[in-house]
Amino acid sequence: MALIELQGINKSFGTKDKKVSVLENLSLKVEEGEMVAIMGKSGAGKTTLLNIIAAIDYPDSGTYLYDGKEVKTRNTSQGIKFRKDRIGLIVQHFALINDFKVYDNVELGLWETNVKGSARKKRVMEVLESLGIADLKDKYPNVLSGGEKQRVAIGRAIANNHKLLLADEPTGSLDSDTEQDILNILKDLNSKGMTIVMVTHDEDVANVCDRTIFLDKH
Numbered sequence: 001m002a003l004i005e006l007q008g009i010n011k012s013f014g015t016k017d018k019k020v021s022v023l024e025n026l027s028l029k030v031e032e033g034e035m036v037a038i039m040g041k042s043g044a045g046k047t048t049l050l051n052i053i054a055a056i057d058y059p060d061s062g063t064y065l066y067d068g069k070e071v072k073t074r075n076t077s078q079g080i081k082f083r084k085d086r087i088g089l090i091v092q093h094f095a096l097i098n099d100f101k102v103y104d105n106v107e108l109g110l111w112e113t114n115v116k117g118s119a120r121k122k123r124v125m126e127v128l129e130s131l132g133i134a135d136l137k138d139k140y141p142n143v144l145s146g147g148e149k150q151r152v153a154i155g156r157a158i159a160n161n162h163k164l165l166l167a168d169e170p171t172g173s174l175d176s177d178t179e180q181d182i183l184n185i186l187k188d189l190n191s192k193g194m195t196i197v198m199v200t201h202d203e204d205v206a207n208v209c210d211r212t213i214f215l216d217k218h
């Protein structure tokens, strides 16, 4: 059974008389354990698609099945509940909290979970170490390089060890060595069983994935 299945999804933005259709009759499947790239030009609806899979946004029509069950989430608190044990998310442009240290940014990934107290501390340190950023734990994001920030964003997304990781251009604006480091981290997570859906503009990045889904509206 597919981990994610979208059937005939439609999504538009705007008001009734000024509607912009973004996703039209989109159907796709992602199997458990796959690493899939999403490509398409700017404005094609890649972030919109990830937001629907993460239940941050909702389709106008069509069906979304996660692990065979229909996702009918239609508000923020339902969305948080749906995501918390299922989906880690790396949003476009990192979105780290600048007033929080690296440690606290990663710990945010355990927000609203049952991982508390010393288990929480242990998990955050484990994640920081696995990403090679444990020595940065007391630094604030504004002193970090792009690659370091990206590792922190990955740390926050994987802290709760979800089945599914959604990543919106995780290697955007990184130099090729750092891009390779980040890809190796994602590949490693995938080889340990995490399903990954990743938006990218870069064909070399897409080639590392098992397959590519193209969003090519217009």
Ligand SMILES: Nc1ncnc2c1ncn2[C@@H]1O[C@H](COP(=O)(O)OP(=O)(O)OP(=O)(O)O)[C@@H](O)[C@H]1O
Pocket: 013, 014, 020, 022, 040, 041, 042, 043, 044, 045, 046, 047, 048, 049, 092
């Ligand atoms: N909340 C919103 N309200 C109105 N329009 C929106 C909203 N979110 C997205 N859009 C529009 O939907 C279209 C798709 O946006 P989306 O962010 O999904 O594109 P994208 O493929 O991720 O682009 P990029 O590669 O630039 O990140 C764009 O035309 C955008 O302006």
Ligand SMILES: [Mg+2]
Pocket: 046, 047, 048, 092, 168
């Ligand atoms: Mg986008």
